[in-house]
Amino acid sequence: MSQTETATPAPKTSHGHQPHVLKPERSRLGLMRPDHSKSVFIDWLTTVDHKKIGIMYGAIALFFLFIGGIEALIIRTQLIVPENDLISAERYNQLFTMHGTTMIFLAVMPLNSAFFNFLIPLQIGARDVAFPRINALSLWSFVAGALVINFGWLLEALQLMGLFSASGPTAGMTDLAPSGGWFGYAPLSSKEYSGVGTDFWIMGLQILGVASLTASMNFIVTILNMRAPGMKMMRMPVFTWMSLVVAFLIIFAFPAITIALGQLMFDRTFGTNFFNVAGGGQPILWQHLFWIFGHPEVYILVLPAMGIISEVLPTFSKKPLFGYSIVIFSGAVIGFLGFAVWSHHMFTTGLGKVATAAFSLLTMAIAVPTGVKIFNWVGTIWGGRIRFTAPMIFSLGFVWMFMMGGFSGIMHAAAPADAQQQDSYFVIAHFHYVIMGGIFLALVSGIYYWVPKVFGKMWTGSLSTWVAVLIVVGLNVTFFPMHFLGLLGMPRRTHTYLEGFGWSSYNLVCTLGSYILAIGILLLLVDLIRCLRRGEPAGNDPWDARTLEWATTSPPQVYNFAKTPVIPARDALWSHKHGPEGKKITYEDDHGHGIHMPSNSWMPLIASIGFVPLGLGMTLKQAGVPYMGSFAIFGLFVITLGLALWALEGPGGFHLHPDEDDA
Amino acid sequence: MSDTATAHHDDHASLNIDNKKLLMWLFLGSDCMFFGTLISTHLIYRKIYPESFDPTSLFSLELTSFSTFILLMSSFLMALAVSAMHKGELKSFRRNVLGVIFFGLIFLGCQVYEFAHFVHEGLTLSTNTFGSTFYMMTGTHGVHVAIGVFWLICMYFYSHTGKMDAHESAVDVEIAGLYWHFVDIVWIVIFTAVYLIEFI
Numbered sequence: 001m002s003q004t005e006t007a008t009p010a011p012k013t014s015h016g017h018q019p020h021v022l023k024p025e026r027s028r029l030g031l032m033r034p035d036h037s038k039s040v041f042i043d044w045l046t047t048v049d050h051k052k053i054g055i056m057y058g059a060i061a062l063f064f065l066f067i068g069g070i071e072a073l074i075i076r077t078q079l080i081v082p083e084n085d086l087i088s089a090e091r092y093n094q095l096f097t098m099h100g101t102t103m104i105f106l107a108v109m110p111l112n113s114a115f116f117n118f119l120i121p122l123q124i125g126a127r128d129v130a131f132p133r134i135n136a137l138s139l140w141s142f143v144a145g146a147l148v149i150n151f152g153w154l155l156e157a158l159q160l161m162g163l164f165s166a167s168g169p170t171a172g173m174t175d176l177a178p179s180g181g182w183f184g185y186a187p188l189s190s191k192e193y194s195g196v197g198t199d200f201w202i203m204g205l206q207i208l209g210v211a212s213l214t215a216s217m218n219f220i221v222t223i224l225n226m227r228a229p230g231m232k233m234m235r236m237p238v239f240t241w242m243s244l245v246v247a248f249l250i251i252f253a254f255p256a257i258t259i260a261l262g263q264l265m266f267d268r269t270f271g272t273n274f275f276n277v278a279g280g281g282q283p284i285l286w287q288h289l290f291w292i293f294g295h296p297e298v299y300i301l302v303l304p305a306m307g308i309i310s311e312v313l314p315t316f317s318k319k320p321l322f323g324y325s326i327v328i329f330s331g332a333v334i335g336f337l338g339f340a341v342w343s344h345h346m347f348t349t350g351l352g353k354v355a356t357a358a359f360s361l362l363t364m365a366i367a368v369p370t371g372v373k374i375f376n377w378v379g380t381i382w383g384g385r386i387r388f389t390a391p392m393i394f395s396l397g398f399v400w401m402f403m404m405g406g407f408s409g410i411m412h413a414a415a416p417a418d419a420q421q422q423d424s425y426f427v428i429a430h431f432h433y434v435i436m437g438g439i440f441l442a443l444v445s446g447i448y449y450w451v452p453k454v455f456g457k458m459w460t461g462s463l464s465t466w467v468a469v470l471i472v473v474g475l476n477v478t479f480f481p482m483h484f485l486g487l488l489g490m491p492r493r494t495h496t497y498l499e500g501f502g503w504s505s506y507n508l509v510c511t512l513g514s515y516i517l518a519i520g521i522l523l524l525l526v527d528l529i530r531c532l533r534r535g536e537p538a539g540n541d542p543w544d545a546r547t548l549e550w551a552t553t554s555p556p557q558v559y560n561f562a563k564t565p566v567i568p569a570r571d572a573l574w575s576h577k578h579g580p581e582g583k584k585i586t587y588e589d590d591h592g593h594g595i596h597m598p599s600n601s602w603m604p605l606i607a608s609i610g611f612v613p614l615g616l617g618m619t620l621k622q623a624g625v626p627y628m629g630s631f632a633i634f635g636l637f638v639i640t641l642g643l644a645l646w647a648l649e650g651p652g653g654f655h656l657h658p659d660e661d662d663a
Numbered sequence: 664m665s666d667t668a669t670a671h672h673d674d675h676a677s678l679n680i681d682n683k684k685l686l687m688w689l690f691l692g693s694d695c696m697f698f699g700t701l702i703s704t705h706l707i708y709r710k711i712y713p714e715s716f717d718p719t720s721l722f723s724l725e726l727t728s729f730s731t732f733i734l735l736m737s738s739f740l741m742a743l744a745v746s747a748m749h750k751g752e753l754k755s756f757r758r759n760v761l762g763v764i765f766f767g768l769i770f771l772g773c774q775v776y777e778f779a780h781f782v783h784e785g786l787t788l789s790t791n792t793f794g795s796t797f798y799m800m801t802g803t804h805g806v807h808v809a810i811g812v813f814w815l816i817c818m819y820f821y822s823h824t825g826k827m828d829a830h831e832s833a834v835d836v837e838i839a840g841l842y843w844h845f846v847d848i849v850w851i852v853i854f855t856a857v858y859l860i861e862f863i
Contacts, residue, residue: 130682217689224678225676254693255697274792280711285707
């Protein structure tokens with residue numbers, strides 16, 4: 001479509017007159033602001049720049065990591081001694097539900113999105129994502145969904161402060177925060193057993209689904225279609241490859257949960273019978289639909305982490321990634337098999353011998369490509385010139401702790417063993433080793449690795465070592481004893497326990513470990529803020545790295561690359577710096593047309609904001625709060641208005657002519 | 664939504680497919696999973712209470728066959744509209760799009776009549792699992808048709824503004840066509856797996 005635009009020397013803007021040529025101006029965060037007529041605040045709200053959207057995703061994810069962490073700390077404090085009565089059983093249910101939901105959907109997934117947004121266009125040599133405004137829509141609808149999910153907490157807080165009383169608008173409303181677990185098993189999440197909190201949960205997740213689906217489609221188009229010339233699929237950085245697999249997983253896995261949540265919502269609102277046993281429904285349907293989404297979700301969370309590791313280990317070992325193509329293929333195989341193992345979450349529901357055996361085998365099969373990856377990483381380090389920087393330490397921590405989580409995963413794959421471990425603390429130990437010990441360490445590694453690129457500032461080494469020590473020690477002290485607790489029979493989701501089962505001392509150790517972990521994560525935030533405020537200039541390529549994002553300035557200009565790079569080989573930057581002649585990156589000439597960049601837009605923000613009144617209105621209406629129907633219709637109106645104005649806004653955009661020395 | 668404010672790279676789009684068209688293919692891939700989930704839920708649930716209720720006495724094959732035929736013909740017209748746009752024949756494009764809109768509205772009318780009739784006969788969302796799955800699935804399909812009709816109406820009016828240029832708009836029409844054909848194909852599956860299967 002833009003072929004016509006490139007061919008014309010002065011393309012028209014949406015307003016029909018000549019395009020204004022802007023000179024970008026550096027804002028306080030070191031990022032480029034193309035249009036200096038607007039305030040910084042408005043610029044961030046209306047931005048369509050993938051880098052700023054990535055930074056906002058990251059900041060919001062870290063905020064929710066903090067919230068989810070506080071929820072976890074209250075849970076662990078409640079379990080510090082037997083028969084503790086710090087919080088009620090109902091509050092405990094709400095806390096573990098929101099802890100799981102927050103950490104998975106509001107902390108880890110958006111943190112992954114932060115990396116996708118910031119890195120993918122840079123790594124493939126593109127100027128932006130394929131649809132910059134849809135990208136902004138994804139961010140803001142994620143924020144809207146997060147608000148709706150957490151609205152129950154707000155109501156609980158207002159009620160605690162006495163602002164809502166029994167006679168107020170929330171009269172008769174029970175269970176304001178969701179309490180059915182992050183898996184929302186029906187009939188626990190059906191109307192008989194849960195209150196309005198579950199409605200917030202359903203609505204919020206649906207809105208988050210909009211965000212994830214639009215973002216994934218956008219990234220697939222970006223990766224498949226916007227690669228710089230010469231960047232063949234098998235020359236792409238591993239992180240971009242893993243992101244591509246994740247995006248496909250999302251567009252095929254999320255519809256299942258969307259339909260399941262829709263059915264649950266219909267059950268609760270219109271009295272349908274999907275999960276209602278009296279009406280002929282079967283709660284097992286929820287488990288199938290949930291885990292057809294839920295198991296691929298595990299790989300949606302972990303594959304970006306594996307991508308990060310595959311970037312960090314080669315850089316700090318001064319070696320190319322061992323078995324690049326095998327890492328790619330094993331990632332794709334993991335993605336494919338991820339859809340074939342959902343019933344291993346349901347071994348104890350009585351699926352029958354054939355199904356159980358098949359899912360048991362398939363689950364064990366998934367250990368093969370995962371193991372292959374581990375060997376590739378070890379092969380990468382092997383004989384390398386290793387630099388023990390913070391990203392490297394966290395990556396090595398990932399390889400070790402993810403392996404431990406993987407081993408207990410294989411133990412679950414054996415259906416008879418799983419029958420014993422099901423719903424015990426052993427399962428909690430397993431998935432926290434995978435998610436905290438694996439994914440979280442990889443994400444921290446990625447943060448330390450790319451922060452110099454994102455902000456152009458360097459962290460200092462001393463504090464980061466403490467962060468690493470505290471987090472790794474805290475993780476192991478918290479989660480390792482949980483294996484024993486599980487084997488001793490302590491069930492999960494129990495809000496207290498009696499003395500004399502031999503659980504007390506292990507629980508005490510777990511709780512103390514969680515405090516160590518919390519201090520580590522706080523120090524991480526302190527370290528990041530210190531880096532932002534007082535970091536030394538990082539330079540364009542502080543690590544002597546291998547991928548394309550390090551070829552441009554730190555922080556990158558708004559247009560990423562002044563001239564489009566032409567990629568001669570895999571590990572392009574490395575071969576450019578250290579390879580033979582003929583393997584060097586060349587740059588395309590823009591023939592004096594300058595760079596066409598998209599303009600900022602209010603429409604994604606407006607359209608997404610509409611989700612908040614829509615979601616809250618629909619949930620509160622059926623709880624009997626007055627005027628909520630109109631509130632929901634108002635939300636729908638705002639969404640439609642935003643989209644209609646968006647359509648009328650036209651393509652827009654402006655032209656930039658960077659100086660020759662802005663590489 | 665014309666989100667053509669893409670960064671300047673598609674002059675060498677790596678796959679030689681327009682960005683927007685690729686986005687639509689991905690959306691349709693995702694939509695397959697939506698309908699797959701809905702239809703399989705129905706197929707699993709439809710026999711749970713066979714003795715209390717007989718769908719064959721409710722369904723009218725004549726009406727559903729008619730609306731299926733109508734939808735197929737609308738797909739034919741849609742194909743003509745796309746081809747007209749590619750040749751730059753705006754008048755023929757408008758005529759065919761109006762036909763698609765008209766047929767789409769007839770289909771929706773049949774569905775509204777059918778729903779009203781079924782509710783009158785006593786099958787509602789909450790009667791049994793058959794009702795729950797039937798209405799949710801066919802309703803979701805109906806919403807897709809309605810969105811398609813709305814989209815084409817917008818496109819029809821847009822074609823009168825004089826802003827349609829041969830290259831860019833042909834791609835947009837083609838994308839709307841992809842969506843419309845997909846919605847039709849889904850209906851063929853629903854017609855077979857929901858209506859015809861009851862008469863075997």
